[in-house]
Amino acid sequence: MKSKIITLSVLLLFSANTFAQDTKLTDYVDPRIGSEGLGRVFIGPSCPYGMVKPSPDCTPRPNSGWLPMPEQVDGFSQVHVSGTGGGPKYGNILVMPFGDGMDRTKHIDHRKYETIKLGYYTTQFQASGIQTEITTAPKASFYRFTYPKDSLKSLAIDAGFFLGESPVPDAREAQQFVGSEIQIISDREVIGYTRIRGGWNNGRAYTVYFYAETDKPFVNTATWKGDKITNEKFQYDSHQKTGALLRFNSSEEVVQLKVGISFLSSLKARQNAHSDIPHWSFETAHQQLLTQWEDLLQRIEISPRTPEAQKRMFYTGLYHTMIMPVDRSGENPLWADNEPYYDDFYAIWDTYRTSSPLITLIDPKRETDIVRSLINIYKRDGYMPDARSGNCNGRTQGGSNAEIVIADAFVKGLEGIDYELGLQAMLKDATVDPGDRHEAEGRGGLTHYLQLGYIPYGIPRAGNRTVEYSYCDYAIASVAKGLGKEDLYQHYLKQSGNWKNLWRDDYEHAGAKGFILPRDEKGNWLDEITFGKSNIQKPTFTYTPVTFEGPWYTPWWDMFFYEASSWEYSLSIPHDVPGLIEKCGGAEKFEARLDIFFDRGFFNVNNEPSFLSPCLYHWLGKPYRSSDRIHEIIAKNYNDGPIGLPGNDDSGAMSSWLAFHMMGLYPNAGQDYYLINTPLLEETIFRLDNGKTFKISTQGLSDKNRYIHVTLNGETYPYSAIRHKDIITGGELILKMGKKPSEWGKQLLLNEENEKL
Amino acid sequence: MKSKIITLSVLLLFSANTFAQDTKLTDYVDPRIGSEGLGRVFIGPSCPYGMVKPSPDCTPRPNSGWLPMPEQVDGFSQVHVSGTGGGPKYGNILVMPFGDGMDRTKHIDHRKYETIKLGYYTTQFQASGIQTEITTAPKASFYRFTYPKDSLKSLAIDAGFFLGESPVPDAREAQQFVGSEIQIISDREVIGYTRIRGGWNNGRAYTVYFYAETDKPFVNTATWKGDKITNEKFQYDSHQKTGALLRFNSSEEVVQLKVGISFLSSLKARQNAHSDIPHWSFETAHQQLLTQWEDLLQRIEISPRTPEAQKRMFYTGLYHTMIMPVDRSGENPLWADNEPYYDDFYAIWDTYRTSSPLITLIDPKRETDIVRSLINIYKRDGYMPDARSGNCNGRTQGGSNAEIVIADAFVKGLEGIDYELGLQAMLKDATVDPGDRHEAEGRGGLTHYLQLGYIPYGIPRAGNRTVEYSYCDYAIASVAKGLGKEDLYQHYLKQSGNWKNLWRDDYEHAGAKGFILPRDEKGNWLDEITFGKSNIQKPTFTYTPVTFEGPWYTPWWDMFFYEASSWEYSLSIPHDVPGLIEKCGGAEKFEARLDIFFDRGFFNVNNEPSFLSPCLYHWLGKPYRSSDRIHEIIAKNYNDGPIGLPGNDDSGAMSSWLAFHMMGLYPNAGQDYYLINTPLLEETIFRLDNGKTFKISTQGLSDKNRYIHVTLNGETYPYSAIRHKDIITGGELILKMGKKPSEWGKQLLLNEENEKL
Incomplete structure (x- = not known):
């Protein structure tokens, strides 16, 4: 079923401060959340981006x-x-x-x-x-x-x-x-x-x-x-x-x-x-x-009926998202110009997925400044950072993900950014091997990636670099298309399929078939992998889809995957989920695989590579299954106490993941839509930078009443995702909740072409 | 004829200050020499390495x-x-x-x-x-x-x-x-x-x-x-x-x-x-x-009978050699340790040939500190500099010539240097492509150099990089051999022949045959070369051995050779002159080629690539022809006036070239000997750091009496080069001068093996 999306030009259903007049939202921010255990959040006073x-x-x-x-x-x-x-x-x-x-x-x-x-x-x-x-x-x-x-x-x-x-x-x-x-x-x-x-x-x-x-x-x-x-x-x-x-x-x-x-x-x-x-x-x-x-916090209001713990989790999540990166404009000892200067991108590998998209919603001018500073760092230092601290690029963990940040800003229409220069910065990543500086910036192993279409085993992090570079290539394609550069678009769209070159079709593990696995320069798949470059000792170990860390003699940074297993990275293709489903043997097998992933404990809640994974049921037309997974994950791993975050908050990455899911939205960075899920919050109002308001309301939400039927601005809305422009135009998304999954969400978007650019 | 070299252990023929008691050598330093025209020397006050x-x-x-x-x-x-x-x-x-x-x-x-x-x-x-x-x-x-x-x-x-x-x-x-x-x-x-x-x-x-x-x-x-x-x-x-x-x-x-x-x-x-x-x-x-x-100046005394102009040229030459690089020990804002810190290597490409060897003779402890600082920069910054200024490596012009500086220190026995770490620094240059930082440090185009044995046309400075890398490889071989690393030695000795891979045997120009010329990745020799990467315009121009600069649309730094022609670089193989002679068709053809080089004006006095060229007659057993060329070059191009240097002094490179030739010695950097030439100075006394003295005396030197017969410490010395150890052991080299070339100098050294390591 398809229905036309009606966007109302000015939909001022809510006056400012409708129900928050006497409440200070800052009261709900508790810097202790995530301060103990793995969270490691900063607990002292900080101004926004201070x-x-x-x-x-x-x-x-x-x-x-x-x-x-x-x-x-x-x-x-x-x-x-x-x-x-x-x-x-x-x-x-x-x-x-x-x-x-x-x-x-x-x-x-x-x-x-x-x-x-x-x-x-x-x-x-x-x-x-x-x-x-x-x-x-x-x-x-x-x-x-x-x-x-x-x-x-x-x-x-x-x-x-x-x-x-x-x-x-x-x-x-x-x-x-x-x-x-x-x-x-x-x-x-x-x-x-x-x-x-x-x-x-x-x-x-x-x-x-x-x-x-x-x-x-x-x-x-x-x-x-x-x-x-x-x-x-x-x-x-x-x-x-x-x-x-x-x-x-x-x-x-x-x-x-x-x-x-x-x-x-x-x-x-x-x-x-x-x-x-x-x-x-x-x-x-x-x-x-x-x-x-x-x-800043008043830009997203939630129902006053929200339980205190959820209010604390939500607003603290927003808070943690906005203390990093750090605004150092006017404090740059390296060059002088009129561009904004941000430092402590720590790391974009962590934050591009959810922090940047959340800042774009709350404070688009701020995100514009952040993106401008990334592009300016390219102009002055030679490469955009994937991480940067102390005025110095470094380290790279996988992809050159500033490209995705730029693509995200581009497809969401952030203004005041020189996207032509931004595309140059992206192309620098994608075409100029950083050589010995590969730990600091650019795409390590790029020469091989361009020659072979993948990074062969032996180059550090060959697996996730290949997977992530193909995602970054998609970001380049996206901006190139938007700027009318058809040749570049075609080139990078094709290259964005490179993750398939490490996909070992016939490899079976724990009931799933097909994994991203190590391959040598000649194209051979490797089961036993050698480590180190000694001419005398040639220790080997067996690499499987659950290998997470190597044996004692393998430095962490030199592994095939960074901070995750093949089970995780093999599901981490955010720019081509339909292609992934096909590689996994079709919808039915993909659903079974997802279930194994979550039920057998291959999913790792405490790190970013699996951030999107719980939402993958959306692409099977079963968004309710995504929502079930997400609610289960939050219930088990997040709370409003000092150990309320299941992993390093990573400059707000975990916190912004949580904040999005509490609202019932989840971004796919670099693309212009948000997946719709069952929120934890019964009502969310975005007071947008453009003066408009967008409201997400639930009707009848409860633990049992958790399945969605949707209207947008009064019309039935059958899709399981909503475009950014439909939010910033203002309006209301009403989620009617029922006890059983409805027909809603069989399709992700009206025009799924967009997903493939 | 061969005779055994006798080294006298302590040959104190001269007391300190024999004839310089009342003279201040500093009176002969005139900072104006080389200050006008191309010389560009600094004219203000400066302490040594100040x-x-x-x-x-x-x-x-x-x-x-x-x-x-x-x-x-x-x-x-x-x-x-x-x-x-x-x-x-x-x-x-x-x-x-x-x-x-x-x-x-x-x-x-x-x-x-x-x-x-x-x-x-x-x-x-x-x-x-x-x-x-x-x-x-x-x-x-x-x-x-x-x-x-x-x-x-x-x-x-x-x-x-x-x-x-x-x-x-x-x-x-x-x-x-x-x-x-x-x-x-x-x-x-x-x-x-x-x-x-x-x-x-x-x-x-x-x-x-x-x-x-x-x-x-x-x-x-x-x-x-x-x-x-x-x-x-x-x-x-x-x-x-x-x-x-x-x-x-x-x-x-x-x-x-x-x-x-x-x-x-x-x-x-x-x-x-x-x-x-x-x-x-x-x-x-x-x-x-x-x-x-x-x-410092008293460490090399010259005859009081020397003409004033020569005194001024000589001591000013020493002075210019010792104002750069700059001692910044205790002033390093980048790291703290106990190693010396020097900056303003500007550039080693210029200074490794003559400045470093001259400092080694005058003040070996200083050169030790300089070498230590180079190795420490590798340790802290990742690469040794080829040039460095303002606490930052850059730029490279051709080779990674700090390797030659280390080899020179090593073969001359400078103590207090961690040569194992030095070898690591050299191997970093030779094995890790600097990628996008290739203008700043390391060996740009290294990946191709290692794959093909040469750098193909299209990579900036492909020609001189190939030639210079092979020389640097020889420096690595030399240190590896000395440290007992036979495998490394063999590997780099072989690689030091890579210059031959760009030698176009059958190419004839102006009466000479065989030149270093552009070659593409597939091995084809290129006569017409394309410049630029435009998909629309494909301008080409004809590349010949006298092409010095390209047409207007070719940025200087992106040419095939840096600051010189193929005529010059094709004679610039200091580590394998015998191999070069063979490539040029044997001794007779090589001599004819040298004559064409000087007589037809292909020699360029104002830049470093041709620094050794006037000495190449030594390898033909005709050192008197080298001396004739050198004296002619000096007479025409050097004087004690403000335009007394024919090119940029390059931190003392030109000045130290002159100072060596005035004494009748010329180093071949990275090797342990000095070529002997007819000096301009009738007497030179080195007051060595070890307390010993080495004297070069002439007998009967005049414009006409300019051909040499030699004794070393009283014995006939038939070779046209002298080893560093024979100088620092102390003694006297007596050059009897005659009106005609003698039998002296038919052979370069007693054991020519050394030239091939």
């Missing part, structure tokens, strides 16, 4: 700085990332209040209690009894220390601290110290910097400059270099760790501190501190942060 | 800053390079005295006169009447300004100036402004920085920090950002140009200024200024510079 992210650092070990009590606290540093795996990055410019003499550089203490809220953190230390409160502005953090009456009032600023320090020299993925400097420039001001290289992305040295200002004067000061504490006012950079010890008058029980941060200079950090926080009111600073978030 | 090189900048155009009068002077900046071609680099932190109001940022003036001496520069300006004198320490420059009595006494510090600014956005090889900052921190101190990217090597952004201190207080100050001058004490970095205007009391006719420079921070620049020049005596600073040079 450059400064102050947080306690509980040992130099954790990626986000924080660890649950009773772990020690080394102090509070100003720059962090959220939800990452691998070696830590940042953790720079540590401040720590203390209550005794000026004879030590370290003042590690333990927490008596702590409170973690949106934009606010506080703790009291056991030994010193000092309370620390923290809030932040985009480029400057704000501290309030309350000292016990009878203690000394002191503060340490450590320019040598950083996360992930390793006793192993040059340890891979460990940050490495390069240099630091400290200077007390008045009785209330300290400046300096820390310079660090390495970390997860093996990046070049980056420098974090600071300007620290207190509201009370220092009555005594010292500085240190290495182990030596002196009464010098400064310590110049001699590639050693430096810091300052500051003493306030004993009558000052409350001392406030601003720490401006810059990637250009201490003077710029001063400017940032003074322009971001031109006052000494902690409450005002906190309130300004809350206002920024409230504005 | 990081700071202050000089007038006469417009932002010239590579070394300086241009001859009557060109304008914009001011005096602190960092320069010497003798380079292509787009300029550096020219940072410009200071300029002026005598009028504080209402302009530019104070361009013209010179009344100028004096240029070793370590000293002075000029008086026409309009302002102010005299400027300059000297320098390694990391801080020193200025003395003498103002006219009746003028205002002012000084501008411009943190926004740099060389090579282009009105074309993002012009290739043009430096690009990134940011700057200025801060007046007391009544005698100003700090700040400039941040610039690009330039000849298309490098990433580098930052030059400064600390400027005067001996007289400022009585009035202003700062600027962009066009706006204010009385603010500082201007933070907002990606705009900044500077300061300083006024001194009108009674102060003489104002002195130190400018400490650092690549880490302004505080480190302050430290450098204070530790390098802990006083205010201009004369003391100048004297200290002279002492450093005197110590």
Whole structure:
């Protein structure tokens, strides 16, 4: 059954703030969700896309700085990332209040209690009894220390601290110290910097400059270099760790501190501190942060009848999606121009699937800026990043997925982007082998990919690189078509079928037939694979579709697949699901295969390659089966507690996956539609950037009443997906819920051509 | 005839300072030699390998800053390079005295006169009447300004100036402004920085920090950002140009200024200024510079009877050899370790042939440090540089010639170098394609080179890359053999014959047969070559052995050969001259070919590819013919005037070529011997680092008496080359000169095996 989609030009069914007038949505954001276990989210205060992210650092070990009590606290540093795996990055410019003499550089203490809220953190230390409160502005953090009456009032600023320090020299993925400097420039001001290289992305040295200002004067000061504490006012950079010890008058029980941060200079950090926080009111600073978030969160309103836990999960999901990447416009030490500059794409491999599409819905101007910054990085650095941190591209995990981000922006009509230049950037990825820089950017193994149509075993991550490059090729085809470049379109559309060249048709495993499997340069399929390049030892092991990690002698990054098995990657062809179904032997066998995948535990909830997999039933005309899987996955793996995320949040990737599914939508990045699923939320209202409103309403939703029948703007809507333009035109999608699957959703879209471009 | 070489263990025939007691060798250094025309040497004061090189900048155009009068002077900046071609680099932190109001940022003036001496520069300006004198320490420059009595006494510090600014956005090889900052921190101190990217090597952004201190207080100050001058004490970095205007009391006719420079921070620049020049005596600073040079120059003494012009040419040659690369140990913003750090290898393609070997003879500990820094750059950055500037590898012109520098150090027994790690660095070049970074480092086109044994036409610089890679392969073979790695040795020795794969045997031109010529991927020789990748236009042109530059539509860097013709590169096989002679049809034809080469003008005196060519007669047993060619070349092209160098000095490459030939020695880099030629100097004494002395004496040398017969340490020495170990063992090489060529030199070395490893 087909019906014409009616789009109403201005459908203002809902006035702004219909039911959220007295509610602060920010109350539902709980930074603790996903902070423990695998989630690793950042728990400190952060503005949207905020450059400064102050947080306690509980040992130099954790990626986000924080660890649950009773772990020690080394102090509070100003720059962090959220939800990452691998070696830590940042953790720079540590401040720590203390209550005794000026004879030590370290003042590690333990927490008596702590409170973690949106934009606010506080703790009291056991030994010193000092309370620390923290809030932040985009480029400057704000501290309030309350000292016990009878203690000394002191503060340490450590320019040598950083996360992930390793006793192993040059340890891979460990940050490495390069240099630091400290200077007390008045009785209330300290400046300096820390310079660090390495970390997860093996990046070049980056420098974090600071300007620290207190509201009370220092009555005594010292500085240190290495182990030596002196009464010098400064310590110049001699590639050693430096810091300052500051003493306030004993009558000052409350001392406030601003720490401006810059990637250009201490003077710029001063400017940032003074322009971001031109006052000494902690409450005002906190309130300004809350206002920024409230504005963003109100762009998606949900029914006030939503259970509290779901409200917390949903708005925290939005929050986590919008703390990364980081807006560093005006803070780029590498080049000067008028384009926006974002850093800490960490990694696009994680975020392109759901974070970018969610930002596009909430804040399209922001996504436009992000895309522009990606294209500008290509222009200046030579390649777009797949990951980038500390002003340095790296690392690649599989595809060159910025291409999918551009395609997603293009098909969704984001304006203000030079797509011709964007296409150049995409083509650079697809045509110029990055050689030795393949871990940092571009498409490693590209020469083989272009020669053979696949990447042969032996080149690191040959499997998922082949699969992902073919997806990225589809993104290129899509933009080329839109720009009227027919030759390019045809070329890359054809190339986007390259994943089939690693499809071993006759290989059977656990009841399924056909898998992406290792193949050598001559075209032979490999069952026993050799590892390493030694001429003497030739260890081999058997590679199967469930091989996830290799044996002890195989470095993780050099495996056939990155962070997933063949079972997962063999279902991860988002740009050609119909082609995949055909390769799997048709609809019936594909459905059986999906069931095996989920029921036998081959699905891995805690990583991105399987993000789309629960939705694959849509392509079989059975969206209700997708919804069942999704609801089951969420119920089992997500909640509103500290271990509420089943894997690394990866800069908001997991959180945005959840947020989409709670609304009943799921994007297929690089394509212009959202799959429709049974939402968890009974009502969602998008207050769109263009002034229009789009509402998703459910009728009769309950655990049992979970099967969908749909109308869009009053008309029956038989398709299981909705196009982006139908959302931004405004309107209402009504999901009538029933106890049994209906005829709804036998077809994905009105014009399925689109799926094949 | 063969005779045994006798090496005397300690041959102290000469006491230190035999005949140079009252003479200052520094008097013979004239920085003006090679400063005009193509030479482009740096004319300002510089310490040996000095990081700071202050000089007038006469417009932002010239590579070394300086241009001859009557060109304008914009001011005096602190960092320069010497003798380079292509787009300029550096020219940072410009200071300029002026005598009028504080209402302009530019104070361009013209010179009344100028004096240029070793370590000293002075000029008086026409309009302002102010005299400027300059000297320098390694990391801080020193200025003395003498103002006219009746003028205002002012000084501008411009943190926004740099060389090579282009009105074309993002012009290739043009430096690009990134940011700057200025801060007046007391009544005698100003700090700040400039941040610039690009330039000849298309490098990433580098930052030059400064600390400027005067001996007289400022009585009035202003700062600027962009066009706006204010009385603010500082201007933070907002990606705009900044500077300061300083006024001194009108009674102060003489104002002195130190400018400490650092690549880490302004505080480190302050430290450098204070530790390098802990006083205010201009004369003391100048004297200290002279002492450093005197110590180095005295390591090679020449006969006091040498004509003045030759003394000036020789010692200036040594001087130019030792101002580059630049010692930046302790100034590395990229990593911290205990290895030496050198920058401004500009380029090794130029300097490996003669500069490195000359430094090895004069100051082996310095060359050891330089080699260590190259290997450490590989360890930290991934590849050794072929060129490096502003802390960034780039650009490659042909081979990965740091390999030859390591081989040269290895065969000459330099100690304190980790040659195992060095071999790893060499093998990285030879095995890992740098991909898109091929302009910056590694071996571009390596994949094809390894597959085909040559680089096919279409890949930039296919011709000279093939020729040079085979030479570099020989360097690898040499070190591998020395380290006992027989397999590697055999592999790379074989690969070092790859130049033959581009040798077109039957091609005749101007009486010679056989040339290195373009070949496509399928093995076809190309006469008409297509340029560009357009699908519509397919312009072609005829490629011949005299094609030097292509037609207008061929970017220089994309030609078959870099900066030379096939005539030149086809004679540039320094590692296998016997193989080359064979390819050219034997000794007789080779000699005829050499004569055509020189007599018909195919030899190009102004660039490095033909550096060894005049010596090729040695391999025919006719070293006297080499000497005749060399003396003719020097007479025609070199002198002790400002246009005394026939090409870009290229960081001392031309100068060291000259210095070697004046002594009658010429190195073949990567091999352990020096060819013996008729010297220009009648006596040369090496005061070696090991305490020993080696003397080259001539008997009866004159224009007519120019043919050699040789004894070494009292024994007849029939060979036309001498091994490095025979020099550093100490002794005396006596060249008896006659009117006709003798039987001497029919053979190159006692054991010619060595030439083939």
